[in-house]
Amino acid sequence: xxxxxxxxxxxxxxxxxxxxTNAGVDHINTFRKMTVLERSGDRVMxxxxxxxxxxxxxxxxxxxxxxxxxxxxxxxxxxxxxxxxDALRKVYSRDAEAFKEFxxxxxxxxxxGGQIGQEPPRLFQIYAAGNFIETxxxxxxxxxxxxxxxKPIIDRVVDPDTSLKDAAKCALISMDSTIRSNLSVGMPLDxxxxxxxxxxxKTHVSIGLxxxxxxxxxxxxxxxxxxxFNDMPDPAY
Numbered sequence: 001x002x003x004x005x006x007x008x009x010x011x012x013x014x015x016x017x018x019x020x021t022n023a024g025v026d027h028i029n030t031f032r033k034m035t036v037l038e039r040s041g042d043r044v045m046x047x048x049x050x051x052x053x054x055x056x057x058x059x060x061x062x063x064x065x066x067x068x069x070x071x072x073x074x075x076x077x078x079x080x081x082x083x084x085x086d087a088l089r090k091v092y093s094r095d096a097e098a099f100k101e102f103x104x105x106x107x108x109x110x111x112x113g114g115q116i117g118q119e120p121p122r123l124f125q126i127y128a129a130g131n132f133i134e135t136x137x138x139x140x141x142x143x144x145x146x147x148x149x150x151k152p153i154i155d156r157v158v159d160p161d162t163s164l165k166d167a168a169k170c171a172l173i174s175m176d177s178t179i180r181s182n183l184s185v186g187m188p189l190d191x192x193x194x195x196x197x198x199x200x201x202k203t204h205v206s207i208g209l210x211x212x213x214x215x216x217x218x219x220x221x222x223x224x225x226x227x228x229f230n231d232m233p234d235p236a237y
Contacts, residue, residue, distance in 0.1 A: 002033055002145035003178045003185045004048035006111040007167045008123040008135045010160050012196040013113050015046045016171040018145075018179070020186035034190040035060050037071060040200045043116040045071065045080060046192055050144035051108035051128070055091060059108065062087035077114060077122040078134075084112050085130035092130075109144045114194065121196050149181040150174030168193050169217070172207075176218045189214075 007014040017033040031053060037045040047063075049056035063069050063084065074080035088108065096106045106128060113123035125142040126132040135142065137160050143151065150173075157170045168191065178185050193203040207214050 002050045003147065003150065003175060003182075004033055004050055004111055004144045005141065005150070005154070005171045005174060006046075006048060006113050006123050006125075006135075006143075007141045007154070007158055007162075007171055008113065008121065008160075009140060009158070009162045009164060009167050010196070011164045012198075013046070013115075013121050013123060013194040014164065014167045014171050015048055015111070015113070015190075015192040015194075016168075016175055017048050017190050018175065018185045019188055019190065020184060032190060034192065035063075036192065036201060036204065037063070037114075038201055039072070042199060043074075043114065044194055044199055044201055045077075045112065045114035045116075046194070047084065048111040048144065049108065050110070052104070052106070055088075055095070055106065055108040056110070058091045058095070059084070059087045059110075062090060074116060076116055076119050077124070080114075080116065081112055081124045081126065081132050084110060085126055085132060088126065088128070089130040092128075111142045111144055115196065115199060117199075121194065146178055146182045146185050149178040153177065164193055164195065172214065172217055173221050176214075176221065 002018055004017040015034060019032055033049050035047040063071060070083045071080050074083060092106055099106050108128050110126040112126055115121040123135045123142065124132045140160055141154055141158055153170060153174050158167055175189060187209050189207040191205050191207055192201060195202060
């Protein structure tokens with residue numbers, strides 16, 4: 001399984017993905033789920049994938065390399081998102097019947113976001129049918145995969161005014177909550193923070209269990225949750 005998060009705030013975008021895949025408890029592997037498509041000064045696009053690994057890799061292969069794909073000609077992020085959706089439909093047309101014959105679901109979903117030219121950054125979720133929705137100011141984030149464990153902190157913290165650093169911190173806490181509660185989500189993590197209108201990726205890091213900041217964050221968050229719990233009054237009944 002997997003867990004991926006895309007957050008949109010006024011100052012930019014935050015993307016975070018784990019790297020665990022599994023086909024049972026005795027078959028666990030590590031595969032990156034973040035793909036970055038960049039032409040510095042012109043466009044930055046980030047794709048996070050969830051679902052069947054063969055499907056997501058096939059879609060990514062349809063989109064690469066950037067210089068020879070329709071993404072390079074997309075005039076805005078909506079058009080670019082349609083390109084990703086079309087690639088997903090192409091893979092479905094080619095492989096869905098074979099999946100069905102083997103009793104497998106054609107399961108894949110993506111978070112796709114970025115900025116093209118002077119258009120503001122935008123963020124989308126793309127479903128298995130190739131259709132998509134966009135974030136709003138009321139709902140400025142998307143999750144795919146094991147979303148339920150990390151959702152509460154995002155709902156309580158993130159809004160359009162949230163800073164990029166706070167959005168990244170919230171995403172990491174959301175991921176840590178998920179990793180603690182679900183063995184199918186695991187390290188290392190890929191974190192990308194995109195500053196609006198920069199048209200260049202400045203922060204893209206891989207985070208392992210030995211990362212000092214991540215260790216401090218997970219330890220401090222756990223301690224403060226316990227302290228907040230202890231400070232709450234006992235039930236009156």
